[in-house]
Amino acid sequence: MSGTSLRNRVAIVGVGESDIGKVPGMTGLGLNAQAAKRALDDAGLKPPDIDGLLTAYSFTEPYFMLGSVLCEYLGLQPRFNASLVVGGATPAVMLKHAAEAIVAGQAEVVLVTAGENRATGQSRDQAVAALTAVGHPYFEQPYGSSIPGFYAMIARRHMLEYGTTREQMAEVAATTRRHALLHPNAHMKAPLTREQVLSAKPIADPLGMLDCCLISDAGGAFIVTSAERAADLRAKPAYLLGIGEFHTHEHIMCAPSLTEFGATRSGAAAYRMAGLGPADIDVAELYDCFSVVPIIEAEELGLCPRGEGGRYWLDGRAAIGGGAVPVNTHGGMLSHAHAGAAGGLFGIVEAVRQLRGGLGARQVEGAEVALVHNEGGILSSHCTMLLGKDKA
Amino acid sequence: MAETLPSPVVNADSAPYWQGAREGRLLIRRCDACGKTHFMPRHLCPACWSADLRWVEATGRGTVHSFTVIRRAPLAAFAPRVPYVVALIDLEEGPRMMANILGEDALDTAIGDAVAVCFEDRGEGAAVPQFRRAGGRG
Numbered sequence A: 001m002s003g004t005s006l007r008n009r010v011a012i013v014g015v016g017e018s019d020i021g022k023v024p025g026m027t028g029l030g031l032n033a034q035a036a037k038r039a040l041d042d043a044g045l046k047p048p049d050i051d052g053l054l055t056a057y058s059f060t061e062p063y064f065m066l067g068s069v070l071c072e073y074l075g076l077q078p079r080f081n082a083s084l085v086v087g088g089a090t091p092a093v094m095l096k097h098a099a100e101a102i103v104a105g106q107a108e109v110v111l112v113t114a115g116e117n118r119a120t121g122q123s124r125d126q127a128v129a130a131l132t133a134v135g136h137p138y139f140e141q142p143y144g145s146s147i148p149g150f151y152a153m154i155a156r157r158h159m160l161e162y163g164t165t166r167e168q169m170a171e172v173a174a175t176t177r178r179h180a181l182l183h184p185n186a187h188m189k190a191p192l193t194r195e196q197v198l199s200a201k202p203i204a205d206p207l208g209m210l211d212c213c214l215i216s217d218a219g220g221a222f223i224v225t226s227a228e229r230a231a232d233l234r235a236k237p238a239y240l241l242g243i244g245e246f247h248t249h250e251h252i253m254c255a256p257s258l259t260e261f262g263a264t265r266s267g268a269a270a271y272r273m274a275g276l277g278p279a280d281i282d283v284a285e286l287y288d289c290f291s292v293v294p295i296i297e298a299e300e301l302g303l304c305p306r307g308e309g310g311r312y313w314l315d316g317r318a319a320i321g322g323g324a325v326p327v328n329t330h331g332g333m334l335s336h337a338h339a340g341a342a343g344g345l346f347g348i349v350e351a352v353r354q355l356r357g358g359l360g361a362r363q364v365e366g367a368e369v370a371l372v373h374n375e376g377g378i379l380s381s382h383c384t385m386l387l388g389k390d391k392a
Numbered sequence B: 001m002a003e004t005l006p007s008p009v010v011n012a013d014s015a016p017y018w019q020g021a022r023e024g025r026l027l028i029r030r031c032d033a034c035g036k037t038h039f040m041p042r043h044l045c046p047a048c049w050s051a052d053l054r055w056v057e058a059t060g061r062g063t064v065h066s067f068t069v070i071r072r073a074p075l076a077a078f079a080p081r082v083p084y085v086v087a088l089i090d091l092e093e094g095p096r097m098m099a100n101i102l103g104e105d106a107l108d109t110a111i112g113d114a115v116a117v118c119f120e121d122r123g124e125g126a127a128v129p130q131f132r133r134a135g136g137r138g
């Protein structure tokens, strides 16, 4: 049936974040490099130890072959390298590719990075291009559609079919802001109430400005190696227990459904590989480009029944110490940082940190298994991973 | 002076579709092998991969599957039109497509509304399919 399982074979042994927010003194490549250096230091490794590199894409800098460009910038000559483009799903998919390369003997230590200087490094025209690029160039863009508009149509459908409310969506932004205030490197530093989210400037009904993710300068990185080598390194390893992806469309006009997406399938594959289920999850880092998205993902990944995602947030179950599985403990893309593919990568960084422990007020007590979900496009491409403090 | 709304970009997959729009006809692709229709036009049928496809004229009747009111335009050309409705339309023949809902009552759009195709001039004879509310629920 399936080939070699990736279960228990590799671990994340180093994580790093660049400076985050408005960082005008740094390029996109510089942000990737800063995060990579911090991840490498965290792992207690040296640049010559790296023999594989994976990175994503950039809207702000004009490089083709971004993986090779980043290797060149970092002075690396690896035997394994690529730049991947699966939108927001890219970081989790990169972990999967890194794990496959390591298990196949094609690399031993893989550096994975993503990041862009989206807040200060792009002109108004580039910002607009980034906003529209996900729409179909011939059959969606002629109608003045936008990414918030696409997610707004999904939100409206969820409201109709399940009774999801604006208050529930606003609580996603408010809860994750409270989490971000516990994170020393989060972009957002001020409290945010549900009322503020509801009264924010409307963007695409029913979504307002504060239902939309941030635009940050930010880079993130992590180091992957074999479980054997991980045992000899400085940091506590976070073992890959299970991982799966699923892809159903790219453009919303071709989505098979506006309420059921590929996260159910990617999540099932990850759970199956790990031999675990939703009841085993201690903390979840979900993709949150818009407030409605982690409501849908909580349902698809089994944290709550279908249609109850909104209540999961409004009832406080997604909060740290809320009695269920806390979600987006770093603040997510709504409050910690969002810069291209780095947004989802920070969920992986946070999951590793939660499993290591010692995060103070942000710590989910007894966190042993973490789920991370990344999605790209318009809930088009999905990748779910389970990471463990110990092997499964 | 406002920028003009974008003209259709014609390529080998879509040339007859946009020619149809110039003539006030909404054309979709139907597969002669499996009988299914699809949107957007392709070289082969996404259901069975047959390349035995034909263009058929849709009735232009459909229903609103979902919609949004855009209050912040992504491109300067659309700014004068704000607020405007972007919708996903389920055509009577089955396929789903995106368009704006035009007309004075466009902001009253609701999911399930019956809509009918119309064509919006985009310069030099080019046109894009659009929809208007047709009264009632589909």
Ligand SMILES: [Zn+2]
Pocket (backbone or CB within 6 Å): B031, B032, B033, B034, B035, B036, B045, B046, B047, B048, B049, B050
């Ligand atoms: Zn067919």
